[in-house]
Amino acid sequence: MVVGIDATNLRRGGGVTHLVELLTAAVPEKHGIDRVVIWGGMQTLAKLPDRTWLEKVNPVALNRGLLRRTWWQRFNLSRAAYAAGCSVLFVPGGSYAGNFNPIVTMSRNLLPFEWQELRRYGGSLTTLKLLLLRYTQSRSYRSADGVIFLTEYARQAVVNVTGKLPGKTEIIPHGLNSRFQIKPRDQRSPGEYTVQQPCRLLYVSIIDQYKHQWHVVEAVHALRLEGLSVALDLVGPAYPAALDRLQATIERLDPEHRWVHYHGAVPYEALHKIYAQADLGIFASSCENMPNILLENMAAGLSVACSNRGPMPEVLGDAGLYFNPEKPADLAQAIRKFILSPELRDDKAKASFERSQQYSWIRCANQTFSFLAAIAQVRQK
Numbered sequence: 001m002v003v004g005i006d007a008t009n010l011r012r013g014g015g016v017t018h019l020v021e022l023l024t025a026a027v028p029e030k031h032g033i034d035r036v037v038i039w040g041g042m043q044t045l046a047k048l049p050d051r052t053w054l055e056k057v058n059p060v061a062l063n064r065g066l067l068r069r070t071w072w073q074r075f076n077l078s079r080a081a082y083a084a085g086c087s088v089l090f091v092p093g094g095s096y097a098g099n100f101n102p103i104v105t106m107s108r109n110l111l112p113f114e115w116q117e118l119r120r121y122g123g124s125l126t127t128l129k130l131l132l133l134r135y136t137q138s139r140s141y142r143s144a145d146g147v148i149f150l151t152e153y154a155r156q157a158v159v160n161v162t163g164k165l166p167g168k169t170e171i172i173p174h175g176l177n178s179r180f181q182i183k184p185r186d187q188r189s190p191g192e193y194t195v196q197q198p199c200r201l202l203y204v205s206i207i208d209q210y211k212h213q214w215h216v217v218e219a220v221h222a223l224r225l226e227g228l229s230v231a232l233d234l235v236g237p238a239y240p241a242a243l244d245r246l247q248a249t250i251e252r253l254d255p256e257h258r259w260v261h262y263h264g265a266v267p268y269e270a271l272h273k274i275y276a277q278a279d280l281g282i283f284a285s286s287c288e289n290m291p292n293i294l295l296e297n298m299a300a301g302l303s304v305a306c307s308n309r310g311p312m313p314e315v316l317g318d319a320g321l322y323f324n325p326e327k328p329a330d331l332a333q334a335i336r337k338f339i340l341s342p343e344l345r346d347d348k349a350k351a352s353f354e355r356s357q358q359y360s361w362i363r364c365a366n367q368t369f370s371f372l373a374a375i376a377q378v379r380q381k
Contacts, residue, residue: 003036004084005089006091010093023036023049023054031366035053038054040057074097078099095133097139097140106148109137110157112134113157113161141162141165141167144167148170148172150290151171151311152171153310168374172364175363184346187342188279193230199279201231202277207237208239213234216232218328223332235263235271282305286310287310288310307325321348
């Protein structure tokens with residue numbers, strides 16, 4: 001059995017991380033798979049592990065711009081997959097318009113499927129891109145032999161748009177790299193937080209319209225006005241319009257940058273060091289498919305103040321405190337509860353750490369290749 005993987009338009013971020021971790025943990029022979037062939041750009045393929053069963057193929061077009069890559073996927077990938085003897089083609093990017101079958105695709109981005117979130121981008125090119133993705137991915141999901149979802153919430157959100165999908169569906173959450181695992185620390189009492197050593201709040205995520213970092217700044221400012229010693233670290237790349245809004249809020253509330261620190265993007269390989277320096281995690285997103293950053297907070301032994309939207313309650317369960325991400329006062333209340341109660345912090349940190357242990361890349365890889373093999377076998381019959 002031969003599995004093909006389409007990495008045509010996976011260039012950076014979570015898509016590449018997923019491939020790296022998946023193929024690092026995979027043992028395809030356990031599922032009757034002899035070979036895995038992956039087509040992708042040179043930079044993407046260079047990040048993947050070397051395995052005797054893994055063949056990396058780099059067509060020249062996949063080192064070019066989006067138009068050339070999309071053209072190659074549409075008109076050349078199917079032929080390449082048939083020539084390689086593929087039994088099934090896995091398309092983790094979500095969109096596929098070729099004629100190969102069987103196909104297994106994957107839902108990674110919910111923004112195109114949640115209208116209230118998509119509307120945050122107004123009349124922009126981003127909105128147009130998301131609407132196009134809504135069309136291409138909906139078509140791909142309807143025609144696929146199998147679709148992998150990361151959470152039950154995501155499956156329901158997509159099906160509400162596409163209608164019932166004719167192919168098989170499976171929920172396979174992403175895993176978590178073991179370097180993020182840090183056992184919960186001893187909790188300081190409220191009186192131990194000082195101006196020199198404040199309670200360090202950490203929010204790791206891209207600065208974007210649905211991430212609400214400006215509301216987080218407002219919540220922390222309110223707590224400081226109450227006399228609580230808190231400081232906020234923001235980490236992540238930025239969508240320009242959202243960054244402008246965040247910086248305007250910071251300039252209004254902390255013009256001397258004494259307690260808000262925006263660190264920009266930090267390499268994935270170094271993120272665990274950032275978590276190790278925090279006292280409390282914040283996750284204020286209102287749209288997620290699978291909140292990997294929430295998992296990282298949980299595994300890092302942090303108690304988490306978490307958005308009550310999307311799949312977050314499905315992932316965190318009762319191991320955190322929830323808030324409305326668009327109401328700073330709601331977030332301030334959750335943080336205040338944590339700061340004033342070391343016992344609450346300790347209980348939630350231990351509970352979320354324990355809950356995070358069920359998410360592993362080995363489990364993800366086993367479930368993924370088992371599903372791919374099952375789809376291939378059904379079509380062979």
